[in-house]
Amino acid sequence: MTDFKKIEENLKKEAKRLLESGEVTVVLAYGKGFDEKHPMPFAAKSVADVDNIVFNEYCNYNMARYLVRYPQGTKIAIAVKAADSRAVIQLIQEEKIKKENLVLLGIPVIGMKNPKTDEVIDSKTTCGMHNPVLYDVLLGEEVHGQKIVSPYDVLAEYEAMDKDARWQFWKDQFDKCIRCYACRKACPMCYCDPCFIDQNKPKWADKAPQSPGNIMYHLTRFHHLAGRCIDCGECSRACPVDIPLYLFHKKVAKECEEMFNQVSGMSIEDKPVLVNFRVEDSDKILE
């Protein structure tokens, strides 16, 4: 099991060192919330802030979400778990941030929990990896010897569904949506301003939270994240009405992986699959 206390100590130590030496101006990590179970994303900007840093099994937040908030060129250190490091890589691929401005504090972790249900979420709602893909400093022991669970295993039940039943399932889910846009705001890859749904020319959907607009919003959002979603599960965790958005994102990611043979956020050399092509792509994918 992961030693959360040890990681917290290392995180504090590194944050302190980086801020003290002036190597970075911000450390994006996790801070104390109103109780143990509810830590918060936290931006430490001075050595004094470091005391507030915590790390425990409820620190699910993908801190990559906050990277685009800082002006280009800001030196940032960021705590990254497996999926978070993939988000950083993906953002680097999309040229939203530059590697040289970042210090990645890698956190290998196993046993992250959903604070609402206390269940372990490793591969169910997130990508199922335990070790960060890219890091400058590793804050704990790499996790090895775990049974490898495909993050796509949870899809089997839904893929097996009859298409009408699947439609009904998704329609019911989307009908719950209150359009608070927590999903897109929690998503590290959703950085458009304005979002297509907020445009009034063309106006893609009603502003009112009702079925057609909700479906339009979510389907298009899934499309916009195709080949970019790094499966951190933040959208579904953020959702106040618990729409399992991660399922759809996983499915699209799986399909993209099969069609284009590339996993998102694994290498800074890659290009996002949908802004790339190979001449030898097969027409089979269209069938």
Add this chain to the structure above:
Amino acid sequence: MDFEPKILGIACNWCTYTGADLAGTTRLQYPQNVRVVRVMCSSRINPSFIFRALQLGADGVLVGGCHPGDCHYNTGNLYARRRLATTKKILEFAGIEPGRFRVEWISASEGNRFAEVVEEFTTQVKNLGPQTKLKIQE
């Protein structure tokens, strides 16, 4: 009464649209269910067009572009291929019949092919019946 599907055709200006023209000028017979919209390139097609078309009552959407390698803008349709393939998968997982969406490469000289594809696709959509899932109820 027989079900006559409404089909939105989105055709690239340089190949498929010209191909459709050719089909017309050579007086080829094909079903009139397709309403064609011209775009400059198949890569101009925003996937939201397809979702929106289905919401607004299209029973099927047919996209036509140049053959890979023949794009007027060199690589447009190569991007489009990847993008529209993804669109298809999304429709499928949402529970919408994938048969309602089709992408075909039809060149400017393939009037015959255009007529054939429309014929085929119309029959296919006809068999699927009216699209009621995404369609917004009036």
Add this chain to the structure above:
Amino acid sequence: MLKKTAIEKISQLAAVLMEKGTLLAPVKEVAGHNFAEINDPQKVDLNFYNTIISPKGAFFPPKEDFIKYKIGKTITEAEQIKVDSKPVFLFGVRPCDVKSFSIMDIHFNAAGIIDPYWSQRRKATTIFGYAYDLNQPVDAADFYNSLGIYAADPEGSDIFMVKKDKDLLLKGITPKGEELLAQLNTLVDAGKDDEKYYEETLKKGKEYKTRFLCIDQDVIAKKLEAVFNNNDFWTKVSSACLSCGACTFVCPNCYCFDICDDTIFGKGTRRRVWDACMFTDFTLEASGHNPRTQVYQRLRQKINHKYSYHVKKYGVISCVGCGRCTRSCPVNIDIYSIVEEALKL
């Protein structure tokens, strides 16, 4: 008048109410409970702590249609949508949420122009307040005690309900509630011990402690005014904020809305929909100018609106401490902590 029914038989009561009008009651959903219009009396479920989304939707629905029209027709042919004047029963509202209605009343129903939709819905509705279950632990996010509300306050309800083991005690509070209670024939008269239990619960409610912070509304209003330009403070408390609308949409006291025209197939509807001050385009003017472009400005607006502007304008804090915003926040921003910190400055 105190009446009672077995909680098992709650669906019978629901069925009677459904005959009389529209019944809005908590139902169980995947993520938790929410108020919904009841079509099946079996669906009513009182086994909840509090709903995810506040019951404000009963009077201020997520979308309220004003006018229906056809494109190309003249304006005089547009059709106004009337509010259904059928009686509405809002069943199982926690005391803090009941309090929120009276706060919203000032804005919609008293100050300036009266909002016709809110006021009509309010008139048509009978509120069944429902005391928190004092045997359940209090949620860590709640802080309604700080706003002077207690777990078993019947104030504001027409009928107040208290759970007694397997029974539900119902007490008429207002004449409207008394009258309705007398008509509900599925209920039986409560006994002496029930009366005692009811009274005791109201008393014990005072000891059912949530988080507590001494908030004097004038002090906090002044304080927030004073720290308005303290950008360091606001940047710090908003550094985690994602700027989504979850907190405002679940809030029982947030009333901001947008008026929009939704058109399709040559027809359109002008309606109002919930909007959130946390959205970037909330204050975006046609000129392109936006006074609140930064996250800290928007969060500052939200906190100030509830704890400062509202006090100045309407004389009361626009928050009832139900803890929903904290529970729903994807990043656990806690309005209570922010107020606490602001007071310390």
Add this chain to the structure above:
Amino acid sequence: MSDNNPYIPMPVQIAKITNEVDTNDIKTFRFTFLNKEDEEKFKYTPGQFGELSIYGKGESPIGIASSPTELGYVEFTVQRAGTIVPGLVTAALHDLDEGAQIGLRGPLGNSWPIEFLENKNIVVVGGGFAFTTLRSLINYMLYKDNRKRFGEITVVYGARNPGLLLYKDELAEWEKRDDIKTIITVDKGNETWKGREGFVPAVCKDTAPSPKDAVAVICGPPIMIKFTLPVFFELGFSKENILTSLEMRMKCGIGKCGRCNVGSQYVCKDGPVFSLAELDQLPRDF
């Protein structure tokens, strides 16, 4: 409910469209009421605004440009918005012809404080497109029954170039009158321009209106306001005697929808007119 529903617009007809500027993006629309009783209901004071409402597009809050002394109609000067945010309503309005019917809600907001202005010398400073409600005020004060209620009237109005001046005919008329001092300036003239050149703040400095018993009413782009205010402070105007009109995004116009607040004040209901002294009480959040 129908009669008193504040969200339902009253039907009006476009009686006249005047193209105000060379760039064709500012037009004055004259509306007449389809129902006579609506005209009664639409009793306004200069400085108030209305919500122009086009079904299918939305609503736009626009200041009333006509004066209440002009009976039988109401005028709005509207700029086609859309450089940054596509302005659906204003674009649709600009595409309409005379005779078209739209909706109007109002009058909304407070107004220029007429009682406060009475028996005082009035200095009106306007810049560019923000002159509309000032025109309403000026015409109101110049009306034959009203003129004696006010002291000297000085108008300083500037635009970027002569082609962008609004209400050119009226400006010419005012220049002829002797009960109003009209100073028109443009940032940069052209071949035919014979008037003054220069920025509004500088012109105000030159004109140097006396602060004695005087109130300055200033409306214009933020940059103009920023440089004009110091001039007036220097001249000795107190903050209570400088009035301006704020702009905020609005939707309902009746203080319900909660978006146009500056501090505890709703610009749509408690404003848009504020004195600088009042603004000092509010947080800088606009």
